[in-house]
Amino acid sequence: MKRKDMNRETKLTGRHARRVDLDAWIAAEKRKSAGFRDAFDEAHRATEIARDLARLRQERGVSQAEIARRLKTSQQAVSRLEHPDYEGHTVRSLVKYAESLGKELRFVLSEPRARYGVKKVSKR
Numbered sequence: 001m002k003r004k005d006m007n008r009e010t011k012l013t014g015r016h017a018r019r020v021d022l023d024a025w026i027a028a029e030k031r032k033s034a035g036f037r038d039a040f041d042e043a044h045r046a047t048e049i050a051r052d053l054a055r056l057r058q059e060r061g062v063s064q065a066e067i068a069r070r071l072k073t074s075q076q077a078v079s080r081l082e083h084p085d086y087e088g089h090t091v092r093s094l095v096k097y098a099e100s101l102g103k104e105l106r107f108v109l110s111e112p113r114a115r116y117g118v119k120k121v122s123k124r
Helices: 022-032 034-059 064-071 075-081 091-100
Strands: none
Touching: 022 034, 034 091, 064 075, 064 091, 075 091
């Protein structure tokens, strides 16, 4: 559809594409679909892990190659750990990575976040 009238719907691709507020769209989808919300939150957690690893390494002024040397692995393996789409983190790899930078990895068990309501947990 060509953009002749400002009141008409515009096409979603090309030079005159309609702008979408991505944050608002994600929030609306999370409210509508528990499946979308769970998948999004899981992916977001994996992304946070990757960003935290890379940020910590960069704050220390250490290269991926140096981390790889300390962990006795390849630079590609370190890059994979820091990649936002990677979901194969193991406790062991995270502990070793943290220790290579003089940090301690801690896990905290807490109540579910109340952002979307508490998930019901089945008792077995």
